[in-house]
Amino acid sequence: MNHELESKCLDLVENYRILQEDNKLEFTEMLMACAGLYLAADKKPDPERLQACKKLLKSKAGIFSNFRGTDELLVRCKMALAEDPELYFENLEREYQLLKTFFSGEQTVLAAMILAEQGDTGELAEKTKQIYKEMKEAHPWLTSENDLPFAALMAVSGKEASDVYAEAEEIYGLLKDKLHAESDAKQMLSHILAIRGGSADTKCEKLSALAESLKTAGHSLGRGSRLAMLGLLGDSGLPTDALVDQICETDEFLKQYKPFKGLFGLGRESRRMFAGQMVNASRPGEDSLSASAMMAASVELAIITMILMMIIVSSTASTHASSH
Numbered sequence: 001m002n003h004e005l006e007s008k009c010l011d012l013v014e015n016y017r018i019l020q021e022d023n024k025l026e027f028t029e030m031l032m033a034c035a036g037l038y039l040a041a042d043k044k045p046d047p048e049r050l051q052a053c054k055k056l057l058k059s060k061a062g063i064f065s066n067f068r069g070t071d072e073l074l075v076r077c078k079m080a081l082a083e084d085p086e087l088y089f090e091n092l093e094r095e096y097q098l099l100k101t102f103f104s105g106e107q108t109v110l111a112a113m114i115l116a117e118q119g120d121t122g123e124l125a126e127k128t129k130q131i132y133k134e135m136k137e138a139h140p141w142l143t144s145e146n147d148l149p150f151a152a153l154m155a156v157s158g159k160e161a162s163d164v165y166a167e168a169e170e171i172y173g174l175l176k177d178k179l180h181a182e183s184d185a186k187q188m189l190s191h192i193l194a195i196r197g198g199s200a201d202t203k204c205e206k207l208s209a210l211a212e213s214l215k216t217a218g219h220s221l222g223r224g225s226r227l228a229m230l231g232l233l234g235d236s237g238l239p240t241d242a243l244v245d246q247i248c249e250t251d252e253f254l255k256q257y258k259p260f261k262g263l264f265g266l267g268r269e270s271r272r273m274f275a276g277q278m279v280n281a282s283r284p285g286e287d288s289l290s291a292s293a294m295m296a297a298s299v300e301l302a303i304i305t306m307i308l309m310m311i312i313v314s315s316t317a318s319t320h321a322s323s324h
Contacts, residue, residue: 001246001249001250001253002282004282005246005249005250005278005279005282006253007282008039008278008281008282009250009253009254009257009278011039012032012035012036012039012274012278013035013254013257013258014044015034015035015036015038015039015044015045016031016032016035016258016259017258018044018045018047019031019034019035019045019073019077020259021047022047022050022051023073026073027070028259028266029266029270029304029307030070030073030074030304030305031073031259032259032266032270032274032304033074033297033300033301033304033305034073034074034077036274036277036297036300036301037074037077037078037081037297037301038077038081039281039297040281040297041081041297043081045077045080046080049080050076050077050080052080052085053076053079053080053085054076056079056085056086056089057072057075057076057079057089060086060089060093061093066096066104066105066106066108066109067089067092067093067096067109069105069106069109070106070305071106071109071110071305074109074110074113074301074305075089075092075109075113078092078113078116088116091116091119092109092112092113092116093112094116095111095112095113095115095116095125096108096109096112098112098122098125098126099111099112099115099125099128099129099148104145105145106305107145107146107148107149107302107305108145108148110148110149110152110298110301110302110305111128111148111149111151111152112152113298114149114152114153114156114298115128115152115155115156118156124152124155124156127155127161128148128151128152128154128155129151130161131151131154131155131161131164131165132147132148132151134161134162134165135147135151135165135187138169139187142183142184142187143187146184146302147187147188147191149298149301149302150188150191150192150299150302151191153191153192153195153298153299154168154191154194154195157194157195159195164194164195165194167194167200168190168191168193168194169190170200171189171190171193171194171200171203171204172186172187172190174200174201174204175189175190175204175207175208178204178205178208179204179207179208179211180211180212180223181211181223181224181227182223182224182225184224184225185223185224185225185227185228188225188228188231188302188303189207189227189228189230189231192228192231192232192234192299193207193231193234193235196231196232196234196235197235198234198235202235203234203235204234206233206234206235206236206240207230207231207233207234209240210230210233210234210240210243210244211227211230213240213241213244214230214244214247214248214272217244217248219244219247219248219251219272219275220269220272221269221272221273221276222269224269225303225307226269226270226272226273226303226307228299228303229273229276229277229299229300229303230276231299232276232277232280232299233276233279233280236283238283243279246279247272247275247276247279250275250278250279251271251272251275254271254274254275254278255271260274270307273300273303274300277297277300
């Protein structure tokens with residue numbers, strides 16, 4: 001493992017350790033997502049600043065607000081990373097109000113976060129809603145609030161809404177035949193690959209070869225949403241074999257550290273998703289402060305928030321069933 005990649009892994013683990021100390025009841029997945037967010041920003045969590053942001057958030061949002069739900073730690077971390085936490089929250093709330101519907105929840109908060117960092121005045125929110133509408137019309141049964149953060153990422157990509165969504169549709173069609181994955185994962189990947197550079201054919205070939213080679217090497221990310229992390233590597237200039245070697249090495253390296261090791265550590269597919277993020281973060285020519293790094297963190301957050309909500313719904317259903 002090269003020094004840059006090892007350093008990124010150790011930074012991620014240290015970020016997790018700092019966050020976990022003051023948030024022991026938080027879901028491990030969310031702690032890791034926030035650790036990845038700090039990694040992308042090339043900063044260390046500051047417990048005192050996070051505590052101050054917690055008080056500020058409580059003064060700004062009621063207990064039943066979506067800003068105080070599953071995403072609360074994430075909101076506090078984004079506030080803490082901002083130069084002016086109060087101004088950041090005002091921007092976040094504005095974007096959320098522009099995007100929200102009756103059914104809005106955690107993923108709408110995340111989409112608002114993506115827009116809030118752009119200094120948006122409403123134009124990007126409208127663009128996000130336009131892209132989401134096209135998603136819904138093309139795939140009414142597949143598209144849900146889970147896709148809204150990806151619509152926001154597509155909106156801030158700098159491409160015309162119609163162009164970026166047309167490419168996403170082209171990629172989805174190619175992946176249907178090339179990739180063994182769940183339909184939701186293919187749709188997420190089509191959104192991510194559409195934002196990246198290069199031709200649709202080339203990106204799909206790279207992604208499919210990468211997923212298949214990882215499976216052959218015994219380091220598969222599965223067929224579900226975690227597989228979407230590989231979309232960030234679809235435009236990598238590194239050969240597929242080199243990327244596979246790096247992800248496998250990183251996967252093995254992360255096994256040594258909490259929260260990846262032990263019976264109660266994160267599962268294999270989640271660990272490999274983080275391994276993919278570390279490889280992306282250490283790509284030659286990539287700056288940890290670049291838009292690419294922050295986009296990687298946003299993709300990871302969207303995936304993890306969706307997984308967390310599935311866990312919560314499943315746990316609630318199990319508890320309800322056992323009480324009858």
